[in-house]
Amino acid sequence: xxxxxxxxxxxxxxxxxxxxxxxELFKPKTFAGLFGAAPSVAIATLLLAYWKKDxxxxxxxxxxxxxxxxxxxxxSAACVATTQRRGLPVWLGAGLAxxxxxxxxxxxxxxxxxxxxxx
Amino acid sequence: MKPELQPEGLRKARPWEYVxxxxxxxxxxxxxxxxxxxxxxxxxGLFLAxxxxxxxxxxxxEEHDGRAEAADDARGACLGSIGLAAFALLTWxxxxxxxxxxxAAATLVWLVVSTAAWAAWFGRRRRTGPARRSARRGAxxxxxxxALR
Numbered sequence: 507x508x509x510x511x512x513x514x515x516x517x518x519x520x521x522x523x524x525x526x527x528x529x530e531l532f533k534p535k536t537f538a539g540l541f542g543a544a545p546s547v548a549i550a551t552l553l554l555a556y557w558k559k560d561x562x563x564x565x566x567x568x569x570x571x572x573x574x575x576x577x578x579x580x581x582s583a584a585c586v587a588t589t590q591r592r593g594l595p596v597w598l599g600a601g602l603a604x605x606x607x608x609x610x611x612x613x614x615x616x617x618x619x620x621x622x623x624x625x
Numbered sequence: 626m627k628p629e630l631q632p633e634g635l636r637k638a639r640p641w642e643y644v645x646x647x648x649x650x651x652x653x654x655x656x657x658x659x660x661x662x663x664x665x666x667x668x669x670g671l672f673l674a675x676x677x678x679x680x681x682x683x684x685x686x687e688e689h690d691g692r693a694e695a696a697d698d699a700r701g702a703c704l705g706s707i708g709l710a711a712f713a714l715l716t717w718x719x720x721x722x723x724x725x726x727x728x729a730a731a732t733l734v735w736l737v738v739s740t741a742a743w744a745a746w747f748g749r750r751r752r753t754g755p756a757r758r759s760a761r762r763g764a765x766x767x768x769x770x771x772a773l774r
Binding site: 507511516518519520527529530531536538539541543545547548549551553555556557559561567568570573574575576578579581583585589590607611612615625 | 714
């Protein structure tokens with residue numbers, strides 16, 4: 507387990523850094539910002555899921571990721587709002603917006619589960 | 626407005642800033658694996674779209690370019706998340722394909738959908754559009770003393 511976590515850490519760090527470098531290469535910032543929502547964690551995790559598990563496991567993770575991506579849209583919109591508030595430090599606003607991500611992700615997930623759309 | 630390459634952008638970032646992003650990315654990826662291990666792939670999958678490095682990125686963009694540019698960066702992430710949903714949908718539908726093929730195709734779909742969303746939203750605006758105007762306001766704010774921002 508420790509070895510696998512270490513592998514995830516290195517793989518995730520490398521892929522996230524690669525997308526961060528790609529983002530630095532472009533302007534304007536609205537375009538560079540696309541790379542803030544790059545599938546960096548997903549590529550590292552799904553690569554290991556294919557290796558250690560099977561396609562069914564990958565499909566379940568990817569299905570949930572659709573909900574997570576919708577929550578990321580909510581999070582990013584919240585960050586636009588918090589970043590424009592001059593009295594609030596950017597790092598604090600972005601940290602507080604994690605609550606919006608959690609509420610959206612688990613809220614939608616809960617509704618889908620109650621509706622029987624997911625197990 | 627068109628996206629342009631600016632290789633000099635790489636020189637703006639200091640080495641420790643890439644180290645911060647590496648650490649954030651590594652920690653979130655390892656944590657996502659631990660969550661999937663403990664609570665299963667359905668809950669773990671939600672965290673594949675967790676905003677891992679956006680807080681660090683926005684903070685660094687504000688430091689280099691001002692608050693309005695950081696807001697623009699977040700606006701771009703809104704559109705990138707549409708591409709991320711397309712990435713997830715393709716992976717979900719084509720999970721039975723060979724791993725390399727699925728992930729390569731899904732990454733390409735993320736890039737195409739994100740870029741198309743950006744072109745639809747910002748592509749027709751001139752650089753003096755609303756995003757630019759707010760950037761100029763932010764540049765002024767950036768020159769103010771920190772306590773007045």
